[in-house]
Amino acid sequence: MRNITALLFIFSFFISFAQQEDSLFSLTFDFNEHQLKEAGNKVIIKPVGVYLTTDRFGNEESAVYLQGAAESYLNLGTSPLLKATKTTISLWVNLDRRVYIGKGYDSNPIYIVKNRLQDDFYVAYGITYDGYSNRYAAASTLDSIKEATVVSKEYVTFRKWHHFVITSDYNFFAFYVDGELEAKVKKGFETVFLKSDSVVIGHSANKKNFRFSQGTFDDIQIFHRVLSESEIKDLYNAPNPNRFKIILFAFLKIISLIAAILLIAFLLVTSRRKSLKREQEKFELKSKMSEMEIRVIKAQINPHFMANCLSAVQHLIITNRLEAANNYLAKFGFIVRQVLNFSTKSLVTLQEELEIVKLNIELEQLRFEDSFIFNLQIDKEVNTNNILIPPLIFQPIIENAIWHGLLPLKYKSVARLDLLIHKQNETLVIIIEDNGVGRKQKNADIGNSKDSKGIKITTQRIENLNNMYSIKTAYMLYKDLFDKNKIPVGTRVTIFLPLNLVSDNDD
Structure with a gap:
């Protein structure tokens, strides 16, 4: 009887469990x-x-x-x-x-x-x-x-x-x-x-x-x-x-947003620091360039140059060539004014530069009684009024060619100075070529003179130009010219300047 009761209890338990389940x-x-x-x-x-x-x-x-x-x-x-x-x-x-x-x-x-x-x-x-x-x-x-x-x-x-x-x-x-x-x-x-x-x-x-x-x-x-x-x-x-996924997504979104804000802030601060550093470097570079321009002006208007010009005027007056003396003084005065005017500019037009170059050469020809021929060739694609270059950038090279290349000639009846200008892609190419005594003799004559300093200044100015505009397209090349017997017959200097320079002149 007890066994039957136990079996019934177990059976009812499983039935109840099954119903509950x-x-x-x-x-x-x-x-x-x-x-x-x-x-x-x-x-x-x-x-x-x-x-x-x-x-x-x-x-x-x-x-x-x-x-x-x-x-x-x-x-x-x-x-x-x-x-x-x-x-x-x-x-x-x-x-x-x-x-x-x-x-x-x-x-x-x-x-x-x-x-x-x-x-x-x-x-x-x-x-x-x-x-x-x-x-x-x-x-x-x-x-x-x-x-x-x-x-x-x-x-x-x-x-x-x-x-x-x-x-x-x-x-x-x-x-x-x-x-x-x-x-x-x-x-x-x-x-x-x-x-x-x-x-x-x-x-x-x-x-x-x-x-x-x-x-x-x-x-x-x-x-x-x-x-x-x-x-x-x-x-x-x-x-x-999906609320937990949404919460997690929102949390990750907030974290990502915060990270993005921090990253942007970091980039802005870094960019600002770099910008300030660039501005500082630019300011220092401008200061150097301004100092260099002053040195260029000093190299152009120096007592030796002025004394020679005044001596030439005096000689013209003594020889009763008053009209020539008057023209000489007018050109000399224009050169002085232009050089002083250039001192306030970081860039000038190629036309302005050529005007002062031609006047300088005319004065030199007058002083040395037309002992050399000057030849200027400008390619028709070059618009001299629209192209900007640093002032007096190739003037020292021309003076060096005249003084130490052409004037020392002893055995040539005709001395020649060529100034050739053309465009090459986005670059202005300026070629200054003389048929003088060559660089070896030039260097012996130049030594530590003002002309040697002028060339060093020009080289430094071109380097500063690259730094100022973050470019590498401005440079200067020298080439010695020889005849078939390997005898020096002149020098060619080529200056490469970018065509897209932008002026920040105050005037």
Whole structure:
């Protein structure tokens, strides 16, 4: 007797445990992770003509869209797990519009599971949009007599998310919309299911009532028990399932934003420091260039030069060549004024530079009684009024060619100085060529004279020009010229200057 009692106790315990486990059972179709399946893979669904879309929280590809046609619905399958006599069915729906196509009763099916093979539209459980009343309706029917139906209190608003819940057992049938109870009615019958029939979303699956729905469906849940009103409220107020991802994303976004701000601030500070450093270097370079320009002016207007010019004027006056003396003084005065004027400029036009060069050469020719010929050739592509160059940049080279290249000639009857100017791509090319004694003899004569210093100053000015404009296209080349017997027959100096120099003169 004791053994029988023990066996009965164990049997009743397992029955109770099985019932409790069944009451905790649920199916969930949340379509998260971009997948059309039941979350626990307990049943296999068959989507037809549907696609994943954005859910009510804005999560992409986390809800199912039905297109309002016979070929667009969601088949959850025929599994007994979908068909519980004591149940709660919950789902979120956002209908786009009323679908008129089809035949039979004017409704758009949302959730349908039938209870018989006949064409009469009897459903074990169903949620529909009723076109006649413009309301949502929920029903559980056994036959034409035994049925439980609840209609929503509010009229339907399309393109708006709604939460639908039906609860059912033998005694009662209830319908909830957006967490609020619409009605709870007596039922009084056990729900019957057609084993071979599928649970269908968005399609009536009935020949007599052939209707469809268009809209978005999400978070379909089926419980094997009747949930309380508070639990249904919790379903309605359920937070975004991706909230932790959103929080993490927002956190990472804030961190990234802070990092970006710090990086931008660092780059701005670094850039500002570099800019200040460049400005300082530019200022120092300008100071050096200004000092260099003053040295150039001193090299041009020095007592020796002025004394020679005045001696030449005196000689012209003594020899009664008054007109020549007057012209000489006028040119000399113009040169002095131009040199002083150049002292306020970092760049001058090529035309201005050539004017002072030609006057200087004319004075030298007058002083030395036309002992050399000057030849100036400017390519027609060179616009002397638009090209800017540093003032007096090649004047020391010309003076050096005259004084130490041409004047020391002893065996040549004709001394020649050529100044050739042309463009080469974006570079101005200035060639100063003489047929004098050559650099070897020049260097012996120059020593540490002012002309040697003038050439050094020119070299330094070209280097400063490169630094000032952050370029490497300004430079100067020397080439010694020889005859076939390797005897020096002159020197060629080529100066390369960029054509795109921009003036920052104060005037």
